[in-house]
Amino acid sequence: MSDDKVPDENGNPKDPRDKFIDQVDLLVKAFGEELEIQPPEWRTAGVDYLYRAGSVVVRDEDLPRVLELFGGGTPHDGGIGGVTRLDLPRKVPDQAPRANTDTQRFLRYADRRLGVGVVTPEHLFFVSPSVSPCPATEPEEVPADAEPTPKGDGNATGRGVKVVVLDVGWTDAPQAPWLNGVTGDAEQVYDPQTQLIEPYAGHGTFIAGVLRMIAPETEVVVKAYFDRAGAMWEVDLAEKLTEVLDLSPDIISLSAGTKTRFDLPAVSLDVFIRTQLNRVNGLVLVAAAGNDGDREYFWPAAFPEAVSVGALAADGNSRASFSNFGTWVDVYAPGEDLVNAYLNGKYKCTERPNTGTIRTFQGMARWSGTSFATPLVAGLIAARMSVTGQSARQAADSLLSYSLTQAIPGVGAVLRPTDALS
Numbered sequence: 001m002s003d004d005k006v007p008d009e010n011g012n013p014k015d016p017r018d019k020f021i022d023q024v025d026l027l028v029k030a031f032g033e034e035l036e037i038q039p040p041e042w043r044t045a046g047v048d049y050l051y052r053a054g055s056v057v058v059r060d061e062d063l064p065r066v067l068e069l070f071g072g073g074t075p076h077d078g079g080i081g082g083v084t085r086l087d088l089p090r091k092v093p094d095q096a097p098r099a100n101t102d103t104q105r106f107l108r109y110a111d112r113r114l115g116v117g118v119v120t121p122e123h124l125f126f127v128s129p130s131v132s133p134c135p136a137t138e139p140e141e142v143p144a145d146a147e148p149t150p151k152g153d154g155n156a157t158g159r160g161v162k163v164v165v166l167d168v169g170w171t172d173a174p175q176a177p178w179l180n181g182v183t184g185d186a187e188q189v190y191d192p193q194t195q196l197i198e199p200y201a202g203h204g205t206f207i208a209g210v211l212r213m214i215a216p217e218t219e220v221v222v223k224a225y226f227d228r229a230g231a232m233w234e235v236d237l238a239e240k241l242t243e244v245l246d247l248s249p250d251i252i253s254l255s256a257g258t259k260t261r262f263d264l265p266a267v268s269l270d271v272f273i274r275t276q277l278n279r280v281n282g283l284v285l286v287a288a289a290g291n292d293g294d295r296e297y298f299w300p301a302a303f304p305e306a307v308s309v310g311a312l313a314a315d316g317n318s319r320a321s322f323s324n325f326g327t328w329v330d331v332y333a334p335g336e337d338l339v340n341a342y343l344n345g346k347y348k349c350t351e352r353p354n355t356g357t358i359r360t361f362q363g364m365a366r367w368s369g370t371s372f373a374t375p376l377v378a379g380l381i382a383a384r385m386s387v388t389g390q391s392a393r394q395a396a397d398s399l400l401s402y403s404l405t406q407a408i409p410g411v412g413a414v415l416r417p418t419d420a421l422s
């Protein structure tokens with residue numbers, strides 16, 4: 001990161017881990033003892049993954065031998081058929097009981113006896129401007145009359161296409177006419193004590209705004225699933241994704257994800273994709289590649305079935321410094337310094353070097369992250385569908401093929417806001 005020596009607000013050298021630590025601390029505050037972090041020395045070593053204390057995830061076909069190996073445990077519905085969340089017993093077999101369940105010891109024991117990946121943690125999934133060692137920005141102030149960016153070409157509207165956005169929720173924004181007709185679950189916008197805008201509030205509204213600027217007549221529904229510091233547990237996400245299928249969307253837009261233990265696919269999401277998503281003809285999951293600035297897999301974007309979206313820098317010709325990358329990222333789209341609908345009110349920054357700074361918003365904001373490149377691509381798919389009659393899967397495949405023709409060396413395949421009909 002180029003700004004790792006820029007002084008902070010006190011004139012001290014700024015450690016690039018500072019913002020990352022602040023973001024994780026928000027999750028620690030929200031989830032308390034329910035949350036564990038690997039490795040334990042994450043403040044200095046960085047985070048491999050976040051997971052639920054005292055629980056693991058097991059495929060149903062493996063549950064009998066896992067229960068036998070562990071000498072017990074309490075099974076719970078895994079949120080989706082084929083998966084079980086297992087509360088662990090108080091001790092690993094042949095070891096002394098402990099006051100608290102040591103999840104890592106059980107995982108290592110299962111690795112040795114059953115093979116790696118049979119028993120996995122229940123990972124925490126979070127909205128993509130969240131946990132990363134080189135994260136994107138907090139929302140930034142712009143004038144109330146700032147023009148939203150970027151814009152589509154206007155020749156393809158997305159009419160007749162339905163997109164469901166899984167996010168923190170929806171806040172009606174009448175001052176943004178391009179959001180007229182967007183619906184969704186209400187989010188909690190303001191802290192009830194301070195009346196300040198909550199961290200990550202407005203994230204879903206901003207995403208809906210980006211999508212509507214590309215495909216202005218698309219039916220957009222924003223669901224309030226990541227309503228706890230912008231995060232939710234793995235089995236809960238699988239359950240909510242299954243519920244979303246009942247809404248009959250053409251496209252699911254998901255600006256959230258996680259890294260996992262040993263980079264293996266998250267079990268609950270793997271089962272959802274294999275048994276649910278792949279059975280719906282033409283449906284497409286568009287997912288953010290994450291903001292860690294590295295090539296490690298970020299799930300569910302790394303699934304081959306997903307359209308994984310990285311972010312271009314503001315210059316449009318290079319990868320954003322925060323964007324994840326690698327062969328598993330399908331396409332890059334503008335994701336830095338986008339301007340769109342936000343909230344009204346005051347926001348107190350939680351990340352260094354701006355911690356404590358009060359920002360005042362008047363319905364618009366500037367924001368960066370793969371979170372916002374994702375709805376741009378979802379909008380391009382919707383816009384193309386409305387003109388060509390293709391399914392979402394067919395439209396996505398056509399756009400990805402075209403993106404290769406304008407690939408940027410050292411970056412990858414690229415889509416731009418006016419490429420719907422290219």
